[in-house]
Amino acid sequence: MKTGELRLASDAQLVVAIGRFRHDALSEVYRRHAPAAFGLARRIVGDGALAEEVVQEVFLRLWNQPDRFDAARGSLRTYLLTQTHGRSVDVIRAEAARRAREERDARMTSESSYDLEREVWDLTQAEHVRDALGLLSEGERRAIELAYFGGHTYREVAVLLGEPEGTVKSRIRSGLSRLRDALVESGVAGPWHES
């Protein structure tokens, strides 16, 4: 695959090229997905420099271990954002980043309009995603928001919301399921599954 063709290549083809040590393939993956990864990391860790470290680590991991991406289990974007999320959560749970987290939490609290809808405003499918979010109860939305963007465990979410842990677990799961169903129905998400 020539460099000029990379822009037309599928994500999976790019990962194959990365497996052949093609820097330009990784560069194309970066061009497509780094903004989303950086946006998510910065939202979670609350610090641009830490977010850059997270993104760098995620892309280096793809470079070093392209085989870990499983195209049958989801898109490359999902894979990279899952990696970004996991690493960001590790960062904010580390002692060294506690201050950044406290500052971020304080900032979130001061932003009265902060909610999930603001996180998806510029997605191409934003309207469908907003519609799907509208189907959730306030409890489901808040639990997912605090867990996903806040980087909190469900136990911490339970404390923050003053709800039983079991309730929070159920709300996260039911909320994700309802979101998923709605997004599949609207064509934003694919209905693939393993069996």
Add this chain to the structure above:
Amino acid sequence: MARELSRRELDELLGAYALDAVNDDEREQVEEYLARTPDARSLVAEYRETAALLAHSGTEAPPGLWERIEQTLEEEPPKLATPPPRPLGLESRRARLRRRAGVVVAAAAAVVVVALLTVKVVQQGDRIDELGREARAGSVLAAAESASRDPRADRVALSSTDGALEARVVYLPGGDGFLLQSNLRALPADRTYQLWALMGGSSPERPISAGVLGPDPGITAFRVHGPVVGFAITDEQSPGVVSPGNPPLIQGAVS
């Protein structure tokens, strides 16, 4: 020592797990559960895909970040003194390339390399042959990726009776199908895995060969027409057999 969670409790944790919102003890138990429960893995994958759609798409990555990443790439792969252990019989094409280039890379022996993206090439042959095979396999990969996202496709999980071996097949209404992924160990050169389509209309179902997979199967395309009700994979004498000579190692039904 953490309390052992019941299956129901593990199922209830899948949403929180997908959002990285469980503690370390719970994560460990959920991951053990996922390793043996394909349905739970599918569910977690769906939750993660959903969560990714919620993520802010961002505006631009910071200037200079790509350059810093690329500078680091120049230092890769690391040169270490010990040869890489082969992880569970499945070796990535990339690992082969590294070894051929004389670059020895340490790999974690415990890591199970589920080589969906592995482009399988023969162990011998010159570099030109290898790249040609990779190009063709890349096309298969793209087609397999497309098929796996086709809403009309049947996805079939094949597994051994003890659950230790597994593979996945995606099968389109027109008869095209792909073996997507397996954790089957590499066989000796005189053996081969063989994929069978199980045809309905008789009892037991009639197996028809859907392809000889070789001793170390990667993503493989096949075509089979008829009332397919399931798939199975057997271990046979190379170069393959007309009808199964051995019981299936793994099998699964079209749902």
